[in-house]
Amino acid sequence: MQESPKYWKGIEELESSPEFVKGAFSEFADFLPVKESHGSSDAAVAPRRDFLKLMGFGIAAATLASCEAPVRKAIPYLNKPEEVDPGIANFYASTYFTGTDYNSVLVKTREGRPIKLEGNPESPITRGGLSARAQASVLNLYDKGRLQHFAIKGKKAATDQVDQEIRTKLAGVTGRIAIVSPTIISPSTKKVIAEFASRYPNTEHVMYDANSQSALLRANGGVLPSYDFSKAAVIVSLGADFLGTWLSPVEFAKQYIVNRKVSSEKKTMSRHFQFETALTLTGSNADVRVPVKPSEMGATALALYNAIVGGGAAGSAQLKKAATELKAAGGRGLVVSGSNDVAVQTLVAAINQAIGSTAVDLASPSMVRQGDDARLLRLVNDMNAGSVGVVIFYHANPAYDHPLADKVKSGIAKVPLSISFNDRLDETGSLCYYACPDHNFLESWNDFEPKRGFLSLSQPTISPLFATRQAQDSLLTWAGNPQSYYNYLRASWRGVLGGDFQAAWDKAVHDGVAVGTLSPAPVAQTAPAMSADQAVAAINSAPKSSGVELALYEKVGVGVGNYEGNNPWLQELPDPVSKATWGNYVAVPRAMAVKNSWEQGDVLKVTANGKSIELPVLIQPGQANDTVSIAIGYGREMAGKVGDKVGANAYPLAVVRDNGIVYTNTVTLEKTGAQSPIAQTQTHHTIMDRKPVVQESTLAQYIKDPKEVTEYEKISTPDGLEKPNKVSLWQDYEYKNHHWGMVIDLNSCIGCGSCVIGCQVENNVAVVGKQEVINRREMHWMRIDRYYSSDASKEDFEEKGKLATYAAMEDPSENPSVIFQPMLCQHCNHAPCETVCPVLATTHSSEGLNQMTYNRCVGTRYCANNCPYKVRRFNWFSYYSNDKFEDVNGHMFTDLGRMVLNPDVTVRARGVMEKCSFCVQRIQLGKLEAKKQKRRPKDGEVVTACAQSCPTQAIVFGDMRDPESQISKIMRREDGERGFHVLDAINVQPNITYLTKIRNTETEVRNA
């Protein structure tokens, strides 16, 4: 056997001295002279070199340690769900309804978390439109203010324990059981409640609406008519803000706009009369708007009724005109009223009946308001009398949103068992003994029947974030039904979906909507509460009001304030008309402010019913004389960090009558001397007669000659007057593939603000809070400019002089006409921002987009200064880490909140400029999808967030290089007619074309 050769590494190993053997087993050679140098430094072995070694190591280690990137948690799927691919969004059909407006939605989820809601085009009701509130509601899911577990007296408690206690207590209950909720349009939920009631027979389900329409219900025999504004050629609204907040605004906007859009092929428009107190979104869109005091609303309805039914003479000229046109329109006329006075609603119903309006449908009534003020009132009295044993608040917050909140509070204290399903310990929930928070709607199964015969579903798009339980499951559990609500729901749908149930069910879940009804029986039509004659008598005998009248109204953003109260997106959504954010105010007409020498921002003490609130003054053009308006939905106490103490609670100022709540009152106003600035995103309100900015004309003019409705600016050249883009210093870009563009129809834009929120959600736009809005630093990429008309115009120059005229033009008219103009980056082909950036952070793409490269931006703000449209937004602070913004922009601060951010869009760093990107991430997605299928993107496939959410299709986005695209067709059709570029003469050549607004007014408006 051959001996294997021996190899050794060094002479030491060969010798195998004891020191070597000892050292050979340790990992590192132990010769660093640290120990030696403990003695005299002279005795140390080579101390200088070792010092340098140690220092070198130390510095390198410290440097490496400081370079370490923060640990980011990325957990791979162990078992990847089949449908979920990282980076690819999934859409699930669902339904948004929180007691106010109904929206069928598509929930966009990324990696299993909902990040955005879009309109569901399958829905026959909302047809792809989506309200601002629904858009913003996705943030409520991630709200830190939600109660994250069951609670007993506000303290965390186990679900089982709560169940056990409640079941025990329910078993031994004496007295009535009341379930208080806002309007519930879910048939299966009602079935659950019915089942609960059959288990506990003494149960009563009381529905009430914070902004009640019980008069409308009572006047129509217990049903809410469904309206179809698309069938109306003449619309008379007596204070119904049907485009903004009344019943089902998205549905109505969709219908309304059908008869408002014009083109050279369709030169007809509906005529819209609005009689109202506050200037509402709907009033802003009306052709004829008449300010009316709340106390005169009855007389107005009566005059209209007399003119149409009785043949009497109507009052004012506008009223006469409205009556004449209504009569002429016959079945194509429609009268609606937002009043909660049964007499007014009775007359309105009578008028509709008299003219035979086809726009009113009582056969398939709307379900979105079922509240009965009187029943809640009775319950509150019973609670105070001690005859109620159990009260369950199902998303109801009467301790906040009822005028008699104090009585509600004292009542709850007297009820032995109080339970709240509310999603947080709000004003009511905190008073209840048990809190059993419900899931968010994005975590729940549910069904909805907003209109009889039209069903829709909601499905969970994320597993519950917290230890909450769906309220229906709670009720079923307490009723002793072990079934889950999902199975319960499926069971109740078995009757509707015929044939192969599973296939039909899958389709219904997929589509989000289905046809059929789940209402137990056709809604019983009881007799109307009063006859027309009684209504006439009631109005005639109504006491004449004196003094200042108050009209309470609901805002497009926060609505009744319950569900939306803690939503910073909605708090910062500018009111479509006043452009105010973060809080309510006293809207006063200018004359009243002048008379009392009130300035905007002066705090007034508003007293009514012996209660007073303090709010700042906002001078509101169009506000009826001797009236003020205050929005409900503010002044929350326990909404959460965002919504608490924003504005003041105006509910207590409403009048509670036995048969209902009246949202008007007479008030006394007193200046307190304090100042409270109002956070408005727009502080200059008139257009200053600048036709190059926004153009409008009349239908009469349009019918006469569509080529005369728009004024085109021309420039002088040696060859005579030419279009401004004929002369240019710059070379034109060549667009070889796509050329993205947008058309915004000012005739279709109703100013609802849905696009503003849609953009904010899609593009991770930061919320900045009240003070920063006051500092004029809101971050919205998309805004809606609102201009009031002025009595002065440039035609007065000669007569009154330029200075005086310009000064006069700054003041809006007393009852102005209003125009809305969505304003976003115009993606100029000769962009002034691009030339001035020193570092090329903003550049032009080969597809016509004006791009921002955030990484490259150093933040000189020159681009923003040089932007004629002022659409660029600068990150003044670190909105995601500066403590100042932690409350309002909280969703960018926590892991929970950040789940809502769109992962395709960067959260911008402090110090960089940002602006609309034309949703470049959606463009890229559309192109990639097309590329994968080896085809070109189809028209309509790539849609920006604003265009997607617009309920009136005022915004059309598309490829202008594709001659067959919708946008190219519109631009060809409207070229020389209504199509214009804002500020055409400065020749920045925007990629956004606006279409001139056409008003159906008799008198020619200013620029006709």
Next chain:
Amino acid sequence: MQHVSPVREPLVTGGKSYHDVTQDVCRQVEAAPNVRWMAALSVALFFLGIFLYSVYRTLWYGIGEWGLNKTVGWAWDITNFVWWVGIGHAGTLISAVLLLFRQKWRSSINRAAEAMTIFAVICAAMFPVLHMGRPWLAFYVFPLQNTLGSLWANFNSPLLWDVFAISTYFTVSLVFWYTGLVPDFATIRDRAKGPIAKVAYSLLSMGWTGSAKHWSRYETVSLILAGVSTPLVLSVHTIVSMDFATSVVPGWHTTIFPPYFVAGAIFSGFAMVLTLMLITRVVFKLEDYITMEHIALMNKIMMITGSIVGVAYITEFFIAWYSQVEFEQYAFINRATGPYWWAYASMMTCNVITPQLVWIRKVRYSIPLTFILSIIVNIGMWFERFVIIVTSLHRDYLPSSWVMFSPSIIDIGIYVGTLGLFFTLFLLFAKFFPVINMAEVKTVLKYTVDNGPTYTGHDPHHDLIHKPTTHGVPATAPVNYNKHD
């Protein structure tokens, strides 16, 4: 050959000898700091502290600490920037243009004026950096090589032109100033007693011996630098004005801006020189060097440039009317009668009306009045920039975006802070550097053929350029004699 009038006024009064000049100028460099200087420095340092705090707030929290908003993206920052750059122009004009035009009276004031230029440009340069959202990436504006190759500065952007204009201006001014200082540093070095002063001034004087060759080079370099600087007087503010003129903002988009800005810059620069000189001459007892004639001459320049500026203001209005452009017209009507009318009124009063008082000889020769006038002009010129920047931006095209601007406390802190920075630098300069160019002043002591400390037998003007190389006794000879004093 130039004829020298026997009745010409002396440029330096008090019958100074060459030695007196050296003594007078070196005195404050060599003596211990006096109480007034210490007090002034303390005040300046206090304001410097405010500056540092304000800068800290800006850098730590962001530009949101300022009063800017979505519509007014520049306000005090760029106002201050333009104001400070403008102030610097007088120094360059005095050192370069007046040198080329052989205005000998400049010798007494050019040193301090150049120092003012450099410190003003330092203050000015703070703002382009500080006003950035991300100043730590300020180097992006330089056309640096980078790994991607495709990232490059935008040569269309006036802000990039600014970068080159200001950096060139600063570099040339600094070199020019330092070149002039070298012979004087040598004088101080030769007189220095303390070891630190000896070493410091030795280093600063870069081995100057006063040899004919040194003087020859000195003169040549001065002339070249004067030639290089002269276009800068025009170009720097021209380019600064293009920040506005090349934009589309009504009120900014104005072709008159370059000459208008240059005139305004010289106007405000001379005002600042006057302010500083009037103080310096008293504090350092230099009344014989900075004479009433100097003051009157500078007053006249102020009056001329002030008038040019006034004409420019009126021309803008004329053009706005003549153009018939709606937005342009409104911008100017708004300027004069809008919510910022008071800023416009201040500007017109300070810049157009006040300088016209200089027509009155008594005003021209009155120190207190001149001092007040110079301050008023500086205030007026600040308002001019504020008016141009803020009133143009706050109401531009879309009325929906019209806003008001009001400064935050940090805005104010940064502005007064740069004054602190400026005066700190200026006071340090005044204490440790010769505030008057001794070497050149010595060349103008002789003001007629019959008067003066020495008669060198040739024309004093000729002296200025060629003095030490070919002709007899160098006028600066005492520099070397001082050693032996």
